[in-house]
Structures are given as C-alpha cells and as structure tokens.
Amino acid sequence: MSSSKTQIYRILTKKHGLTLKTEALKYLENVVAELPNEQLAETLDYIALSYTQQQDTRKLLVDRASLEEVVQNIFRKSAINQALENAVSASSNGGSEAVGGMVGDISIEDIAGYLHVIDAFSTPRWKWRPDAKQFMRSHEKPRLLAPPAAKALAFRDRYDTLKQRILRNDAFRPSTFTRTGDHFEITSIKNLQGHKPGSFLLLGMLTTIEEGKYHLEDPDGLIEIHLNGKIDKGVGLFCLNCFVLAEGLYTEDRIFKVRTLGMPLPETRQKSLSAFGHNVNFFGGPSAGDDQMVLENIEVNMTDVIFVIVSDVWLDQPRVVMKLRRLFEGFSSTSSAPPLAFILIGNFMSIPYLYEGQHHxxxxxxxxxxxxxxxxxxxxxxxxxxxxxxxxxDPWGAKTLPRPSIPKYYTERIRSKLPRAIFMSNPCRIKYCTQEIVIFRDDIVKRMRRGSIVPPREDVDVSLERHLVATLIDQAHLCPLPPAARPTYWGYDHALRLYPQPHLLVLADKHESYSVDYEGCKCINPGSFGGAEFEFMVYHPATKSCQASKIT
Structure with missing residues (x-):
C-alpha cells in the first residue's frame, strides 16, 4: 500500500470514520500526490474536517462527486484569501490596487461558492435535552401530515429552547456571592398548587380553554389568568400561542392575576453560539468550522457583493414589468460587479391564484x-x-407554513433560460460566508396586530414595527400564532424558528417598508414593488447595511 493511501486510510477512515469509494480514493490520491510528506497528514485532516462540516454527517460513504466539491471549495477559498492578502499588501505599500470590490482575479462566480440556499423542508432539527443540557440533532425525517402528538412536541421544543435561553440570563443565575432573592426564579404552574397565595413568576404559553377566559400553560400545568387592570408590559405584541414571562399574584381562587407581562428575555447571536459552539449547526448548510476567520475576511473585503431584495413582483401588471426592466437595466449598466443574487419574493400576481383553472x-x-x-x-x-x-x-398550499416552492410546471421556461434560477420554499434560509439570512413572506404585521389579546405598550419611541420585530426575535419563531390564524405543518415547525437569531431577517410584507435593528439582528421589510413607489432594498453584507430604494 502506498504511503499516501496509508495516510488516507489512517486519517479519513480510522480518525474521522469516512470510507472512500474507489473513484473517490483515486481522486484524492491524485490531489495529494505532489504534497511533501510533512504536509500530507495536516492536509488530509483538513479535507476530512471540511467534508464533515459541508456534507451530511451521516454520509460516511464518500463518493467522488461530493469529495471533489469539498476539495474544489478548499482550493477556491485559498485562492480568494491569497488574492485578498495580496491586495492588502499592495494597498499598504502604496500600490494602486484597492481592497474591496472584485479583487484581482476574484469573480462573482468564485464568491457564489459561498452562497448556500436552504429549503424549509431540509432545515435541520435540534432538540434541547434538559438532562444533558445540550442540543441533540434529530435525524428522524419529519412527516408533512404529522400525527397529533407532533403539535404538542413542537410547543414543548419551543418552550425548552426559550427556557434554556432565559436561564442563561444573569437575572436568573444565582451567584455564590449574592444574597438570596437577588435573582429571579421561575415557578412551574404545577408547583403553584402546593403554595399559599402570593407573588410568583411564571413562564408559559398564552392560550384559551374557555371562551372569554385566558390561561397560561407550561409542560406541567395550566392556570387561568386575569389580564384586566393595570399591567406593566414589555415591548411586543402579546398573542395567543406566544410564550411569556408573567409576574403576578396567585389567589385563593386559584387564579393568577398578572401584574407584569413580558416576552422571553432575548439573547444575542454571539451569546447563543458561545454556549454551544459553532459545531452545532442550527441553520443548515455547511458549517464555517475552522474557516470562520477566512470567511469573515472574504465577507468584509468583498464590498461589491450585494443582494437585491424585491417583494410583491406582480408579473401580471405591465407597469410592474416595465419597472422591473428599469431595475435590471440599472444593475446591468453599472461598472460594479453584478449583484450576487436577486431575491424575488411573491406574490407574483396582483390577485390571488384561483385553483378552479382560470389562472393556470x-x-x-x-x-x-x-x-x-x-x-x-x-x-x-x-x-x-x-x-x-x-x-x-401563489400556488400551492398557500395557507399552511412552511409552504413549498412554486411548482415546476409554471417555471419551465425560466429554469431553461436561467440555469442559476433557484426556487425555494417560504420561509427559506440563505447562508453567505458566515452570515445567515432568513426570508419570510407573509402579511405578518396585520396578523400579529389582529391577534393581540392585550394592547401593546404605548411608548412614543416604540413603533409598531419594533413591537413586531421584538416579538418574533424574543419568541425565536417567525409566526407564533394559533393554527386558526396561521396553520403550520407541525412536523416542520422547527423550520420557522429563529434560534440563534440570524444576521438579517427579511419580513416581506405589504405593510410599508422599514428597517429595525434589534439585539444585533437587522430586520427589514423591502416594501411592495407592486405599490405606487416600486420599493425594494439592497443589502450589503460587507457592512451588514441595507439601502432602501425605489424606481422612479
């Protein structure tokens, strides 16, 4: 057995548990054939780590195609990073080549290798294990028509995720050096039964069992709550099926009179990741792993990379098609590189699709x-x-989330003419270098406002949009509403979650456009391109900034 083949077996198979098919083995031998012996082990280890980060962790039998994809990605990453370093060096030495834009031989096609789009139906599912105090990945394939137990399991998963996040907050962590009572404690609803009347803090889901009465529910119990009278409220829209922290008085009548009502305490993305490490890939797509710094370098220096985000592209309206042409003309005529991606969001007709056949x-x-x-x-x-x-x-299944991509029947010509057209689910996820972007199209402002069971806090400096954004980020969920307001495939409820929070959350809505920064997450609504002002937004990942635009 050759030296390289021995090393491949020792590192990829014995160390990383990967078994190479014959063609994959021959390919890898050719790749490392010219390497000095002292670099061979380190290179093979890096290839194996890259494979496990980019491919399905259960895919232990390695074929040539998947291995070649990983190796080419390594070569591309190395070339881009070297070009950036050369540009920085030339710039610091007074050279004419500036850092940023498309540096040297780096093209949009090279950068596109770091763009990954994740369908809702392929989003990984992670479950919190309270006994182990860690997230465990579930490899069980969800069912579209899941059994009734899946609904309860979805709510339990949401509760567990929020509670572990809350308990990491300093306000809920007792310290050896502080007095008793200097931190908050959550009481389970079941344990209230053994207590005398008094003040307690509960974590549970707002629900209703009897008409005209509201209840708070956690995994162990249910209690009637009173929301009348003066209540101190935090920022947010309090709807049924939202989880809340409620402080109040437990009475002899076994009713909980709420005095303070707030959303689950938020947590920055960095704090969430630091608790579990980057190896827990909640988002889907390839993990950054040890390449985090390299990817950040590419991300920050590629200043010409942009995403154009357009919602309500009403293709049945000639005026919209005309303005769409103007938009493409503008980005085609510029001296800068073409946009990395146009994110075109429905509705794609100005009227609802009718299933009787007249809109086919x-x-x-x-x-x-x-x-x-x-x-x-x-x-x-x-x-x-x-x-x-x-x-x-848009067709099909518009009333239930997540909803699949537009059927191929309607998009045959565009798929044949545009090989880089990608048809995704709603919602969907986009990963670019280290950045995570969530795209969601729904009239969520109207739904959440209509579903509120108590009026939001009336602060002059807190807009309706900020109330909405705070609710979704704090709930770590795109649509925390009852099934009657927004049905959900319970087996895929995890695809609607926002944990850890993304870098950019696109809440495309017919509501007026906005941009809100909340706990380190930028949340935007690009507005309606089909409206009077033909609004859209441009996202610059290098600076994590958005530019509101319109076609005149």
Missing amino acids: EPYKQCFNTLADLISDFRDLAQTSRFIFVPGPQ
Whole structure:
C-alpha cells in the first residue's frame, strides 16, 4: 500500500470514520500526490474536517462527486484569501490596487461558492435535552401530515429552547456571592398548587380553554389568568400561542392575576453560539468550522457583493414589468460587479391564484414573460443568482407554513433560460460566508396586530414595527400564532424558528417598508414593488447595511 493511501486510510477512515469509494480514493490520491510528506497528514485532516462540516454527517460513504466539491471549495477559498492578502499588501505599500470590490482575479462566480440556499423542508432539527443540557440533532425525517402528538412536541421544543435561553440570563443565575432573592426564579404552574397565595413568576404559553377566559400553560400545568387592570408590559405584541414571562399574584381562587407581562428575555447571536459552539449547526448548510476567520475576511473585503431584495413582483401588471426592466437595466449598466443574487419574493400576481383553472395558463405566462425579460440582460442572466420565494397568494398550499416552492410546471421556461434560477420554499434560509439570512413572506404585521389579546405598550419611541420585530426575535419563531390564524405543518415547525437569531431577517410584507435593528439582528421589510413607489432594498453584507430604494 502506498504511503499516501496509508495516510488516507489512517486519517479519513480510522480518525474521522469516512470510507472512500474507489473513484473517490483515486481522486484524492491524485490531489495529494505532489504534497511533501510533512504536509500530507495536516492536509488530509483538513479535507476530512471540511467534508464533515459541508456534507451530511451521516454520509460516511464518500463518493467522488461530493469529495471533489469539498476539495474544489478548499482550493477556491485559498485562492480568494491569497488574492485578498495580496491586495492588502499592495494597498499598504502604496500600490494602486484597492481592497474591496472584485479583487484581482476574484469573480462573482468564485464568491457564489459561498452562497448556500436552504429549503424549509431540509432545515435541520435540534432538540434541547434538559438532562444533558445540550442540543441533540434529530435525524428522524419529519412527516408533512404529522400525527397529533407532533403539535404538542413542537410547543414543548419551543418552550425548552426559550427556557434554556432565559436561564442563561444573569437575572436568573444565582451567584455564590449574592444574597438570596437577588435573582429571579421561575415557578412551574404545577408547583403553584402546593403554595399559599402570593407573588410568583411564571413562564408559559398564552392560550384559551374557555371562551372569554385566558390561561397560561407550561409542560406541567395550566392556570387561568386575569389580564384586566393595570399591567406593566414589555415591548411586543402579546398573542395567543406566544410564550411569556408573567409576574403576578396567585389567589385563593386559584387564579393568577398578572401584574407584569413580558416576552422571553432575548439573547444575542454571539451569546447563543458561545454556549454551544459553532459545531452545532442550527441553520443548515455547511458549517464555517475552522474557516470562520477566512470567511469573515472574504465577507468584509468583498464590498461589491450585494443582494437585491424585491417583494410583491406582480408579473401580471405591465407597469410592474416595465419597472422591473428599469431595475435590471440599472444593475446591468453599472461598472460594479453584478449583484450576487436577486431575491424575488411573491406574490407574483396582483390577485390571488384561483385553483378552479382560470389562472393556470396566465400564471405560467407571467413567468415566461419574466424569463424573456431577464434573458435580455446577458450579464445578469449568466452571473447573478435569481432566488424565488412564493407569497401567500401563489400556488400551492398557500395557507399552511412552511409552504413549498412554486411548482415546476409554471417555471419551465425560466429554469431553461436561467440555469442559476433557484426556487425555494417560504420561509427559506440563505447562508453567505458566515452570515445567515432568513426570508419570510407573509402579511405578518396585520396578523400579529389582529391577534393581540392585550394592547401593546404605548411608548412614543416604540413603533409598531419594533413591537413586531421584538416579538418574533424574543419568541425565536417567525409566526407564533394559533393554527386558526396561521396553520403550520407541525412536523416542520422547527423550520420557522429563529434560534440563534440570524444576521438579517427579511419580513416581506405589504405593510410599508422599514428597517429595525434589534439585539444585533437587522430586520427589514423591502416594501411592495407592486405599490405606487416600486420599493425594494439592497443589502450589503460587507457592512451588514441595507439601502432602501425605489424606481422612479
């Protein structure tokens, strides 16, 4: 057995548990053939680690195609990083080459290797294990029509995730050097039964069992609550099915009179990650792993990389198609590199899709028109990614979340003309280098406001949009509403979760556009491109900033 083959077996198979198929083994031997012996072990170890981070961890039988993808990604990453270092060196020595933009030989196609789009139906599911105090990945494939027990399990998972986050907050952590009573303690509802009347702090889900009465529920019990009278409220929209921290008085009538009501305490993304490490990949897609610093270097220095985010692209309206042409003309004529991606979000018709058949061909023709339009801009069609996310009025299954991508029947021409067109679910996730982006299209402002059971806190400096954003981030969920207001496939409830919080949350809505920064997460609504002002937004990942724009 050759030296390289021996090392491959020792490192990939014995150390990392990977078994290479014959073609994969031959390919890897060719890759490392010219390496000095002193670099061989380190290189093979890095390839194995990269494979386990980028591929399904259960895929222990390695084929050539998946291995080649990993190796090419390593080469690309190394070349880009070297080009950046050369540009920095040239700039610091007074050279003319500036850092940023498309440096040297780096192209948008190279950068696109760090763009990964994750469908809701392939999002990994992690469950909190209170006994082990860690998250464990569930490899059981969810079912679209899950059994009734899946609903209770979804709520239990949400409760456990929020509670472990809350208990990490300093306000809930007792210290050896502080007096008793200097921290908050959560009492389970079941334990209230053995207590005399008094003040308690509860964590539970707002629900209703009897008409006209509200209850608070945790995994162990249920109690009637009174929300009348003066209540000190935190920022947020308090709807049924939201989890809340409620402080109040437990009475002899076994009723809990709420005096203070707040959302579960939030936590920054960095604190969540530091608790479990980057190896717990909640988001999906490849893990950054040991390449975190390299990816951050690429991310920060590629200042020409942009995402164009457009919602309510009403393709049945000639005025919208005309303005869409103007938008593509603008990004095609600029001297900068083409956008890395156009994120085109529904609804794709100005009227709801009717399933009786009258919208069957018109809807398909809308996408045919778009395919021909984009094809007129050769540089964009060949370079940029076009990511399509359906809206609530698009086919099929618009009433239940998450909803699948637009059926292929309607998009045959655009798929043939645009090989880089990507049709995703709603919601979906995008990973670019180290950044995580969540895209969600729903009229969530109206739904949450209509579902509030107590009026939000009336602060002059707290807008409705901030109340909404605080609710979703604090709940760590895109749509914490009852099934009657927004049905959910319970087996895929984890695809709606926001934990840890993403870098960018796109809440595409027919509500007016906004940008809100909350606990380190940037939350935006790009506005309606089908509206009077043809609004959209441009995201700059290098600076994590958004630019509100419109077509005049």
